[in-house]
Amino acid sequence: MTTVHGYLAMARSEFRLFRREPFSVVFVLAFPLMMMMLLAAVFGNKQSDAGAIQNGMLVWRGVTPANYYTAASVAVIVAALGLMTLPITLTSYRQRGILRRFRASSVPASTLVGAQLTVAFATFVAGTLVMATVARLAYHAMLPQDLLGVVAALLAGTVAFGAIGLLLATVIRTSRSAQGIGLMLFFALWLVSGTGPPRAVLPTGLRDVANVLPLTHLVTAVQNPWFGFGWAGTDLAVLAAYAVAAGVPALWLFRRY
Amino acid sequence: MAVITVDHLRKTYRGVVAVEDLSFDVEAGEIFGILGPNGAGKTTTIECVQGLRHADGGTVRVLGLDPATQAAQLRQRIGSQLQDSSLPGRLRVAESIELFAAFARHPIACEELLARWRLGEQRAQPFDSLSGGQRQRLFIALAFVNSPEVVFLDELTQGLDPQARRATWELIREIRQSGTTVLLVTHFMDEAEHLCDRVAVVDRGRVVALDTPQGLIDGLGLPSVVRFSTSEPDLDWLEKLDVVESMARQGQAVEIRGTGPVLALVASELVAHQIVPLDLRVERPTVEDAFLALTGQDIRG
Numbered sequence: 001m002t003t004v005h006g007y008l009a010m011a012r013s014e015f016r017l018f019r020r021e022p023f024s025v026v027f028v029l030a031f032p033l034m035m036m037m038l039l040a041a042v043f044g045n046k047q048s049d050a051g052a053i054q055n056g057m058l059v060w061r062g063v064t065p066a067n068y069y070t071a072a073s074v075a076v077i078v079a080a081l082g083l084m085t086l087p088i089t090l091t092s093y094r095q096r097g098i099l100r101r102f103r104a105s106s107v108p109a110s111t112l113v114g115a116q117l118t119v120a121f122a123t124f125v126a127g128t129l130v131m132a133t134v135a136r137l138a139y140h141a142m143l144p145q146d147l148l149g150v151v152a153a154l155l156a157g158t159v160a161f162g163a164i165g166l167l168l169a170t171v172i173r174t175s176r177s178a179q180g181i182g183l184m185l186f187f188a189l190w191l192v193s194g195t196g197p198p199r200a201v202l203p204t205g206l207r208d209v210a211n212v213l214p215l216t217h218l219v220t221a222v223q224n225p226w227f228g229f230g231w232a233g234t235d236l237a238v239l240a241a242y243a244v245a246a247g248v249p250a251l252w253l254f255r256r257y
Numbered sequence: 258m259a260v261i262t263v264d265h266l267r268k269t270y271r272g273v274v275a276v277e278d279l280s281f282d283v284e285a286g287e288i289f290g291i292l293g294p295n296g297a298g299k300t301t302t303i304e305c306v307q308g309l310r311h312a313d314g315g316t317v318r319v320l321g322l323d324p325a326t327q328a329a330q331l332r333q334r335i336g337s338q339l340q341d342s343s344l345p346g347r348l349r350v351a352e353s354i355e356l357f358a359a360f361a362r363h364p365i366a367c368e369e370l371l372a373r374w375r376l377g378e379q380r381a382q383p384f385d386s387l388s389g390g391q392r393q394r395l396f397i398a399l400a401f402v403n404s405p406e407v408v409f410l411d412e413l414t415q416g417l418d419p420q421a422r423r424a425t426w427e428l429i430r431e432i433r434q435s436g437t438t439v440l441l442v443t444h445f446m447d448e449a450e451h452l453c454d455r456v457a458v459v460d461r462g463r464v465v466a467l468d469t470p471q472g473l474i475d476g477l478g479l480p481s482v483v484r485f486s487t488s489e490p491d492l493d494w495l496e497k498l499d500v501v502e503s504m505a506r507q508g509q510a511v512e513i514r515g516t517g518p519v520l521a522l523v524a525s526e527l528v529a530h531q532i533v534p535l536d537l538r539v540e541r542p543t544v545e546d547a548f549l550a551l552t553g554q555d556i557r558g
Binding site (some may be wrong): 005006008010013016017020021086093095098100101103104105106107160 | 333352356
């Protein structure tokens with residue numbers, strides 16, 4: 001029972017630390033919310049825009065821009081946590097000797113990673129509720145049509161971006177580099193994955209690149225059930241593939257911290 | 258019964274030898290010290306013993322377990338205060354004890370540890386705001402959280418003020434009373450001298466001497482120094498004593514080096530010559546002198 005007990009204690013501890021870390025709270029919760037509101041302010045919330053077509057694509061996927069960004073920004077929370085909070089936390093744990101401290105006290109690597117991902121998932125759910133509530137009040141945006149589908153997409157996103165974050169934490173040595181690299185990756189993905197400018201306005205080459213990136217698939221995986229389009233099977237599968245491709249080597253490298 | 262057996266341990270980092278060939282045994286219930294200059298391989302040695310690093314050669318057994326392959330089992334039964342480790346900056350003292358207790362099979366109550374290591378007032382303080390001494394006490398408390406059979410202490414009193422050091426030594430002695438074996442790494446001579454039952458002096462990855470602190474000193478036959486002052490000009494008769502190796506004089510101050518019962522013999526000879534200096538005193542060789550003789554260098558050098 002030590003394992004479960006330890007995992008719960010670690011999750012509680014990581015949750016406290018997350019709450020006490022202003023950077024995480026701001027970036028992971030406030031930033032996506034702010035971007036959602038700014039983008040909704042820029043592109044508006046007119047029903048007439050819902051059918052807009054550019055480059056042969058529905059620009060807003062058949063919903064209003066405010067609706068579009070509400071669901072897309074939930075995916076941004078996941079990306080921010082996976083690309084920034086997770087690698088920054090773990091590299092600083094390594095650098096400061098916290099990982100050695102844990103290892104010397106027989107805390108398994110999987111318990112630490114599991115606790116981090118648990119806190120991440122809880123944050124996503126909370127962030128989603130905040131996002132949906134604010135959008136509802138401000139734009140009368142739709143609430144998730146298929147809540148279970150959204151939760152499933154968040155789970156897939158947690159695992160995929162958790163694995164990517166862990167892989168970053170194993171290859172990056174210092175938390176300063178993790179901050180730089182994480183921020184760069186985050187904004188690059190944010191710009192091309194339909195979370196910033198709509199994908200329809202991107203040049204074809206950039207759109208093709210974005211097609212293989214995980215955030216694009218997470219956006220679709222969240223948006224489809226949110227708008228009532230059903231579950232995005234292919235996108236969930238791509239996220240699962242990312243989870244395996246990044247997670248297996250990451251766990252193998254991280255198992256001895 | 259040996260609790261720790263290290264036999265021909267060897268460890269290199271990318272071709273640089275950290276531990277050349279190191280062997281020692283630690284008996285149940287003793288406080289065993291590893292003393293050596295910086296870079297002698299002390300920390301590497303106890304990290305291998307705890308299974309935090311994998312040795313390149315030799316065998317290590319702790320409580321009958323192989324730290325390289327049975328680390329998980331071993332860590333349930335040992336406690337460890339690591340050098341250069343830390344905790345998340347915003348984790349509070351009591352929270353961190355409770356976190357580590359959750360991974361222990363036989364945890365000691367948080368309140369008991371807070372009281373024993375005088376951390377009660379800091380219980381709600383985050384790790385980042387603790388002083389060096391408070392951090393050190395917290396790490397020691399964490400080393401004991403799982404009621405360990407063997408405790409590893411690496412530079413135990415680093416960063417503690419003299420009063421706190423004495424208090425810490427006292428607690429370590431108390432812990433030994435309960436039957437816990439202690440393996441202590443230090444570069445403080447007085448710590449080794451006051452605390453350890455036996456000391457292994459390590460230099461360049463090898464054990465150069467292993468004995469009780471007094472045994473180390475005695476074994477080397479290091480001279481005592483007797484000092485006194487007198488206005489008597491001729492003291493040549495003192496040099497004729499067998500125990501006296503050399504005599505130096507500067508004005509009234511006399512310094513005599515010698516081995517064995519040099520003080521008693523010099524004193525009786527002085528009295529016989531009706532010289533009774535008020536400031537007659539002796540400096541016995543210390544572990545530091547033994548260390549210098551063994552390694553040929555200053556501990557901090």
